[in-house]
Amino acid sequence: MDRFFKLKENGTSVRVEMMAGLTTFMTMAYILAVNPLILGAAGMDWMSIFLATAIAAGVMTVAMGLFVNFPVALAPGMGLNAYFAAVVVSSNGAISWQMALTAVFMSGIIFIILTVTKVRQLLLVAVPDTLKHAITVGIGLFITVVGLKNSGLMTIVLEPFTDVPAHSGRPALGAETVLTMGSFHDPNVQLAIIGILLIGILLVLRIKGAILFGILGTTIIGYFMGLVDLASLGKATWLPDFSKLEFAQFDFAGVFNVGIISIIATFTFVELFDTFGTLVGTANRAGFMKNRQEGNKRVGKAMMVDAVGVSAGALVGTSTVTAFVESSAGVAEGGRTGLTSVTTGACFLLALFLAPIAALIPGSAASAALIVVGVLMMQSVKEIEFQDLVQGIPAFLTIVFMPFTYNIANGISMGIIAYVILATVGGGNKYKVHWLMWILFVLVLARYLFIGGE
Template sequence: MQTTQSVNKGVLERVFKLSEHNTNVKTEIIAGITTFMTMAYILVVNPSILADAGMDRNAVFAATAIAGFIGSCVMGFLANYPIALAPGMGLNAFFAYTVVLGMGYSWQFALCAVLIEGLIFILLTVTNVREKIIDCIPSVLKHAVTAGIGLFIAFIGLSNAGIVVNGATILALGNLKDPLVLLTIFGLLLAGILLAKNAKGAFLLAMVVVSGIGMISGLVPAPEAVVSSVPSLKPVFMQALSVPMDQIFSLDMLVVVFTFLFVDLFDTVGCLVGVASKGNMLDENGKLPRAKQALFADAIATTTGALLGTSTVTAYVESAAGIGEGGRTGLTAVTTGVLFLLSLFFAPVFTSIPTQATAPVLILVGVMMASSLTQIDFSDFTNAIPAFLTFAMMPLAYSIADGIIFGIISFTVFKIATKKTEDINLSLIILSILFVLKFVFLG
């Protein structure tokens, strides 16, 4: 048995280069479990949203789980990054409520658009276009993206927990007497104390404790069963290929594909740069090593997801939770992927993790990622203003992509206006022009 364990560890060491990244199998697995628990909500939310578009809820659940497994494993093995993938929030809402319910197209049409998007992404990745976009983003904006993503996911945590709510002043403090809010605050304090004490598995332990207290007290529902049957993919599988040719080559398809492409491109770029920066994975020039492999994994996942029967698959900012637990290699992502696959058999357990358990983790990850603000030179307003717009617009506009857009446009304008053209390049100017045109013609 000991020999078998040693051989297994040796294989994992060679595949994921654990020692080189100053980590070990135990740390990576705990990090992968933590990442999964913070993003397991997609197993419930994605089928619910796509069901509104007329898709079979159970089939979409299966497609979501399998897409999360494939995407995360491809990222882990191909790029060796601790970044998990799954069908993205926002993109699934655009899929259901704009393309299908708003424009009146079938969900098969929307799946076909996602498939085309994935194929285009594969082409753009092979030709290094996506990698060049990442490389052309200035270091100051990369730090701002990291902080912005931190604020964004902290806001999601605060909102999900009911600590901040819609109010007469746009946002307001929630009902702090609500037992569920109090449970979240307890989880926040517990996770924060464990984190401050450098306890191993702080996030995971806090989520388990909060889930247990919530279920025992009856504040949140306990799973009704442990094991469930695996839903069939058949109602949605390969339906992206059933769209008539006249719809594929229509102007509406072009607009839909472009929108999917645009949002997914900059959501993924923002996630990769921000999360990798937090894990100290950028090189001395502020570039992302193995960016091509990471982007290729994302493109493969989107293409595969469309064929399986789900909306755009993308990198998840919740991966920062696993990085906060010490995850540094693809073993973290693979662990998350395996848990997505297991969720097909243990859906009641995995989908019973309450918001009150995951929200504190998202908030504290936001705290950790906000530290990148210290790397920004606020004495130079041509850096400070674009950086501020980048990290402020992400939570306020509820979009990573919009934060990057505001940052790049303002950075380019301020540098040109103050004749600091040595800080910009042709790629930034072209991107800024495209972003302005996007707002003019697409809103």
């Protein structure tokens, strides 16, 4: 094991690596409870999503450890799972979850091609850092809105139009309120508030696995509030029923008939920057980038495993699988090699036998976790120089369009358009617009002017 993972060379041991892997699992295990609830809104079966989440996270994280020797874990990503569900729900039946899974699978194939051809690295250079940080912040607000809606903390006053074509609804008048606060008499709202405060307290106290323990604690409180039925455990089957797995449920004909190219592009685009930030950040924290050539080589291999994970996750029935930023928790505990990832992956595979417990977790507890994760993603806002309006205006548009139009693609598109124009007109010698940004600019304009903003 020492020779395979190069433990001594990296100044670590089996015990340190396994404890680091367990720490990483504890910090990201909440996805096992949250992902089925989010994707369930798209009409998917809870058990099939739970199985897919555990299998995809377990297998791809073990692969990261064995093939790359990199202490990074993968699982269905927050934000993109919410976008997945929002695409299906907001389409009023035009887009099925099978089509959405197909879009994720195709984005993974594109991702693999971009990685092999080195275009992926070129995109990372072309898009300015300010937009990368803004995308993270915008997704954080997007999943916060999802959490507020699902918990009942935020309600809608004007019922959405059901039979009106997209973009043809009546504009809201100045005196109208579209969104408002939920009722504090609703026990689900009460539990969500308790969950937010409990997870917040655990984070402030720097408890390892704060989000997971917060969800479990909120679930226990929910039992005393009559929102959790423990009787179901007595009738539960603890052995995983793999017959419920939605394997290769693709609808390629439906995708091309509906025309959701922009959705495929959004999955690809967001995953591109999300993964880059996580892998490079983790590599820096682990000290791999001291030797930049070796560090870049390792990150490049990790990108390939991550790219394969996107399509593999869709194959077993879940939304985009990506590198998790929570992996830094394991690195902070001393994880330096792939043994950390193998340990984390093994924990996810063992979790296949804990489905009955995960099924008890109420939606309010998961919603509280979504809102708090939004807070953590919001931290990237400090990296944006709003005083420099060439950066500030595109970043602001990227951030606000995501939650307010309930569409991640709209935020990215507005940011690209604004940045290219402002950097060209007022950037002077300070800002050089990469030629690839001009291609993205044209594609975005074509999307809205000729294809439509779906």
